Amino acid sequence: xxxxxxxxxxxxxxxxxxxxxxxxxxxxxxxxxxxxxxxxxxxxxxxxxxxxxxxxxxxxxxxxxxxxxxxxxxxxxxxxxxxxxxxxxxxxxxxxxxxxxxxxxxxxxxxxxxxxxxxxxxxxxxxxxxxxxxxxxxxxxxxxxxxxxxxxxxxxxxxxxxxxxxxxxxxxxxxxxxxxxxxxxxxxxxxxxxxxxxxxxxxxxxxxxxxxxxxxxxxxxxxxxxxxxx
Amino acid sequence: xxxxxxxxxxxxxxxxxxxxxxxxxxxxxxxxxxxxxxxxxxxxxxxxxxxxxxxxxxxxxxxxxxxxxxxxxxxxxxxxxx
Numbered sequence: 019x020x021x022x023x024x025x026x027x028x029x030x031x032x033x034x035x036x037x038x039x040x041x042x043x044x045x046x047x048x049x050x051x052x053x054x055x056x057x058x059x060x061x062x063x064x065x066x067x068x069x070x071x072x073x074x075x076x077x078x079x080x081x082x083x084x085x086x087x088x089x090x091x092x093x094x095x096x097x098x099x100x101x102x103x104x105x106x107x108x109x110x111x112x113x114x115x116x117x118x119x120x121x122x123x124x125x126x127x128x129x130x131x132x133x134x135x136x137x138x139x140x141x142x143x144x145x146x147x148x149x150x151x152x153x154x155x156x157x158x159x160x161x162x163x164x165x166x167x168x169x170x171x172x173x174x175x176x177x178x179x180x181x182x183x184x185x186x187x188x189x190x191x192x193x194x195x196x197x198x199x200x201x202x203x204x205x206x207x208x209x210x211x212x213x214x215x216x217x218x219x220x221x222x223x224x225x226x227x228x229x230x231x232x233x234x235x236x237x238x239x240x241x242x243x244x245x246x247x248x
Numbered sequence: 249x250x251x252x253x254x255x256x257x258x259x260x261x262x263x264x265x266x267x268x269x270x271x272x273x274x275x276x277x278x279x280x281x282x283x284x285x286x287x288x289x290x291x292x293x294x295x296x297x298x299x300x301x302x303x304x305x306x307x308x309x310x311x312x313x314x315x316x317x318x319x320x321x322x323x324x325x326x327x328x329x330x
Contacts, residue, residue, distance in 0.1 A: 080262030103313070107318045109318060
């Protein structure tokens with residue numbers, strides 16, 4: 019989840035998110051360099067005593083400030099396109115989970131082997147135990163096995179919602195009557211939070227998504243336990 | 249018109265990189281648009297002979313422009329045959 023006063027992206031929990039993080043660092047570094055250069059030029063122009071009123075043009079500097087920005091743009095575009103295509107690749111998922119958006123909770127269905135389905139409501143603030151996160155915790159988490167490619171089919175039962183988990187680099191709109199597919203592989207165990215990302219009514223801010231990544235044996239124990247409970 | 253441009257280029261050679269990058273960018277976008285129009289299975293040109301090309305997708309076909317990690321020749325079909 020995000021820390022208080024956090025400025026940057028959350029730590030990555032999947033290889034795709036790592037790539038996005040590194041690309042963000044790369045693009046931001048270029049932005050900082052250009053902004054520093056422009057700021058320096060502004061200060062230099064404003065404070066200089068040299069003024070030549072008779073310069074009309076210069077071919078050399080025009081060539082430089084055409085080629086250099088073009089090269090910078092290419093250096094940004096190539097990694098960006100690579101990540102764009104990388105994000106679309108779905109490598110043989112081991113499990114498919116359906117995430118359905120409702121007003122105002124998510125429901126998850128694991129129907130590959132048995133019929134497991136449950137709702138995930140936000141834990142109200144007055145019911146939180148010490149150490150839990152306000153407006154982020156849910157009563158039932160979406161548990162997934164570590165290191166396994168997971169396919170998530172996102173849809174909605176009533177109005178538009180959006181299933182987002184920043185630590186995994188995922189955001190997928192939940193549209194009624196439409197199946198949207200996204201996939202991820204997790205690289206570390208942990209609990210990752212997200213919030214509904216499409217305005218859906220009064221409690222839009224109060225339907226969080228919690229993904230818990232556990233080793234495979236724990237996932238199997240959890241799913242047996244959830245099936246008994248149902 | 250080309251003669252005029254050539255004359256102007258001789259006195260302003262700084263315009264050459266401009267032509268190169270803008271022309272290259274325009275050419276690349278047009279080529280990608282043409283690729284999408286001709287190769288994308290979501291596009292139907294011939295309603296009589298090939299009415300719904302999006303229903304004829306094979307598991308080994310690569311429709312996207314660039315495959316980073318996925319080897320399309322190794323993929324198998326998971327769904328049932330209709």
